[in-house]
Amino acid sequence: MTRTAEGDLRDCLEDAFWSRHSNPKSGWSRTLTGPLLLLALYRRSWRLFVFAVAFTALNPVLFGRPDPEAESWMKRAVEAERWWLAEGNATMNLGWPNVLNVANVPTFCYALLAAYRRQPVRATVALAASMGLKFGWIELIARQYDESQA
Structure with a gap:
């Protein structure tokens, strides 16, 4: 080849x-x-853990292509992420908004640790914070993506 x-x-x-x-x-x-x-x-269910990891890996290809005319926040978010990566913004640049995405990593790791230690309140709060950081990052790069397309 x-x-x-x-x-x-x-x-x-x-x-x-x-x-x-x-x-x-x-x-x-x-x-x-x-x-x-x-x-x-939390439940020490290794089957569920393997399923969740496998689903995470396979998820991006499990679904068909969306209707090109349909618009949704999540479709725009994924297109923005692709654009963000193509523009070279995924480096360890801790500028805004990458700081949100980088902060998401230890926050989610803490949620995993708290779940393993069977601390449900801490795990839930850390997961909520992690998801908030991720969605915040997505919204910010989606806005930049929209500006670049205008």
């Missing part, structure tokens, strides 16, 4: 991934994986 063919294949696969992931069903169902992971750790 030539280098060009490999690049074409990679571009094709990447486009298929992002276009399917932009289906709002993909994005919204993916928000359930955090609570599922916490529940699995």
Whole structure:
């Protein structure tokens, strides 16, 4: 396979991934994986944990391409994330709004730890904070994406 063919294949696969992931069903169902992971750790259910991890990995390709004419916040969010990454903004640049996405990591890790330690209030509060940070980051990059398209 030539280098060009490999690049074409990679571009094709990447486009298929992002276009399917932009289906709002993909994005919204993916928000359930955090609570599922916490529940699995809290209950020590390794089957549920494996299911949640597998679902997280497979989720972006489980759903078909969305209607190109349909608009939704989640579709716009995924398109913005793709644009954000393509623009090179995913580096460890701690500028705004990346600070929200970076802060999300230890917050979610703490939620996992609290669930494992069977501290449901702490796990729930940390999960809510983590989701708030993620949704805040998504909304901010979606606004920047909209400005770039205007």
